[in-house]
Amino acid sequence: MALRRRKPRAPRPENWPRPQFGPDLTLEDVPPTREEDPELWEVRDALDGLEVCARLPEVIRETFDQIYDGQRTGRWDGDQLNKTEKTHVGTLIQINLQKELDLADGDDLDYKIAGIEVDCKWSRLVYGWEIPGEMYAKHPQLALTVWGSDYTSRWAAGLIRIDQHVLKPPGKQRDGKRRLNDLGCRSILWLGEGDLVANTLLGLPADQQRRILGQRSGQQSVNSLFRELPRVLVNRATVLTAAQQDDCLKRVRDARKHLRSEGIVIFGHYAPHPELAAGLGLPRPTKGRFVSVRLAPAGSTAGDASSNDTATATEDRTRTIKLQGSHWRLATAADEPVEAPVLPAQGREPE
DSSP, X not given: OOOOOOOOOOOOGGGSOOOOOSSOTTSOOOOXXXXXXXXXXXXXXXXXXXXXXXXXXXXXXXXXXXXXXXXXXXXXXXXXXXXXHHHHHHHHHXXXXXXXXXXXXXXXXXXXXXXXXXXXXXXXXXXXXXXXXXXXXXSOEEEEEEEEETTTTEEEEEXXXXXXXXXXXXXXXXXXXXXXXXXXXXXXXXXXXXXXXXOXXXXXXXHHHHHHHXXXXXXXXXXXXXXXXXXXXXXXXXXXXXXXXXXHHHHHXXXXXXXXXXXXXXXXXXXXXXXXXXHXXXXXXXXXXXXXXXXXXXXXXXXXXXXXXXXXHHHHHHOEEEETTEEEEEOOTTSOOOOOOOOOOOSSOOO
């Protein structure tokens, strides 16, 4: 059954959380040593062995895309979620991380890691984790603190032993949850921090969002997506949000055909496309990502006539790849559109 195309309300950037990029580097962290808390370090070693710092960013990205559900709702921004959905993000992070790392269920808390009980805590603000009483009522428990921001494309995660000394006094909340105090913020043993795969649509000017998402059909929106965002890595979730249809790859394959007359090609993540993209100085598409660009014949000189030549444009003309027996380069603004070559079939993608 075909999906009905939806147009969600426009996000309101004034509602976005304040920009954050990771832990506060001005704090003098004082996490416990191995001798002071061997269990905490056992959990840390186990998570390191599971490559949590490589896998957690993917979990956060996939969770954001899952809660937006752009394929069915057309949403791409946290401000477009309702209150219940926003509070559900932490639950999904906990569930998806457990599946990704194949973690055992805890008896009282979320996980059992290296035989030790650990609870997963999520917050959209660094140091904003809400700690319930069961984390410290009987004895101090371990928490895996996870933070991620779709607005700055950053994440961080750490471990902390929860007791009364690392928490602020109880507030007026009915559930009695408490946040970390200054000592608590400094006591986190950080596992890592880094970049998330960027949300392609987030932060685009409103008029550009309308040009991409305001088309009459899903295919027209996908065409507009790759026309409007050349040289930008676009992930599968963004294509699904634009298309609001079931077959993401078919929409991309059809966009290649529709945009050829404008000189635009779309590289995918299967060989040989990443190598071709890199040959032009473009970012390599990784799993589930695409990058588009307009090409011009390498021997053409229309772009050379520009009086506003730049070092970047000059470099663009020096990089070439061979397609259909001819050499092609990145087009400049001065190049007239010519029909693009057909890209070679990818290793696992039917044409």
